Amino acid sequence: MNKLSLLLLLIAIQACAQKPYYGDYTLLGKLPAKLNEVSGVETAGDSTLWVIEDNGNKDKVYMVNLKGKLVRELKVDHAKNHDWEDLAQDKAGNLYIGDFGNNANARKNLKIYKLSKPFAKKGGEIDAEKIEFQYPEQKEFPPKKSNLRFDCEAFFHHKGSLFLITKDRSRPYHGKAYVYKIPDTKGEYTAQLVGEFVSCTDTQFCSITGADISPDGKKVALLGSGYIWLFTNFDSDDFTKGTKRTIDVKHRTQQESICFLDDNTIIVADEQSKTKGRHLYSYSLD
Template sequence: MNRLAPILLLLFVQACAQKPWYGDLKFEGKIPSSLSEVSGMVSTSPSTVWIIEDNGNKDHIYSLNLKGQLIKEFKVKNAKNNDWEDLAKDDQGNIYIGNFGNNHNDRKNLSIYKIPNPDLEPGNKIEAEKIAFYYPEQKKFPPKKSELLFDCEAFFYNNGFLYLITKNRTRPYTGKALIYKIPAVEGSYEAELVGGFLSCTNQKFCSVTAADISPDGKRVALLGSGYIWLFSNFSGEDFTKGTQRTIDVKHRTQQESICFLNNNTLLIADEQSQTKGRNLYSYSLD
């Protein structure tokens, strides 16, 4: 037994020293513990991203380097974090904050905040313009369980419009997401329904939690908890009419944020959930 003890100890130490399993995702860095609920992310340079947190957190936007380290933060003025769920950017570098989380499908104050390119702003506060909107198909707040289609955690900017992909909360769960568009201009709007998308029927993994469009406008990526739905070869505003590729990244965490770093590289972040998450990952599409 005494001879076996050192061997068993060595095997135990080696097992503990093994690297964590991230599936097909490449681990890039750990996000600070103060930012445990990252819900949206957008890349504005080859070396940094901007992130937000969701309901119950500050009305702030934060810059991280690609190792997950905090670089800078702004308080967003004239903006309330009712439930911030995603970030998007336009061709001029303006950033849009999706204040449209709607878990119970009962909100009547859905909005998006537009701020100037934070990479160019001094100080620690930044002014926001408000884009208010509503879904004309929603008649009751909340609707019946089979029509809980009006939560949203995902959007992107393209050609002057913001495209919103809703998060399905129906019971029984159908996996259907609606796609709406609204002008990316300060004001109040009726969202226009432009399409729909059926992910899959496992509510734990198939609800859309984030979205982005590639810098060249040729790919749209939607995120679930461990899945990426990638669309290409589309024309017009309904990107789901193009070629769809479903990617299983083989890593199941609460993945809430996705963005293109470049045309071929995606960045993904997950929330802290018990001992897992609060990481920044990359995924190569090549």
């Protein structure tokens, strides 16, 4: 073997030996192949999580452990996965599925499904109640390209209300997200606009794809594909008036799901995209 061949072989061996890079995330595990489009995650217990998939996938919620292994699945009755985009949970353990994905800003059937304490549910099915809503500012379906602000992939529950954070699809792109509030009980509602903020202006990474609030109610975390926006020191429904911290996690994948495992630990999931993604990660705020 000549010197050039030996050098190339050593380079190849070194490349194969290098560990994958996950930025500032800690890799927890890989989700099963049947869950390659996870769009929402929420805690199910100290060591388990609820996850859902988005448009075109089954009307089910899945329980996985913190290594990504499938533990359980529940078919959601009286519900249709038009475009499930996020999960939220209240203090009583009720789970909320956000069926409000609205890429084209043309939907008039936006809704949230409420599941009563699925952790305690026996069997393989669970009933859902409907919380239907509309945005009062939307007059056209779809609106002009400059006003495509009515898509949503993120929400959380806090003190009897659901807080929705929209995804900017307008052109030109401004990275502006709007915060809406609706009740957490069955019915039809007009969403109340309570706040807005600009994340950043890169169309690939700055749109809000997930949200959660810490168990103590003192931190709100919003997710983009490679960024976390953390809000603290807020004292009203408009948490965007609090202190905002932008966290670059130094990992660029299609990240669409975020939740708090505890007050200082965040869980993130990304979708499968070619050879990347379909992972669970943790991130410490300490």
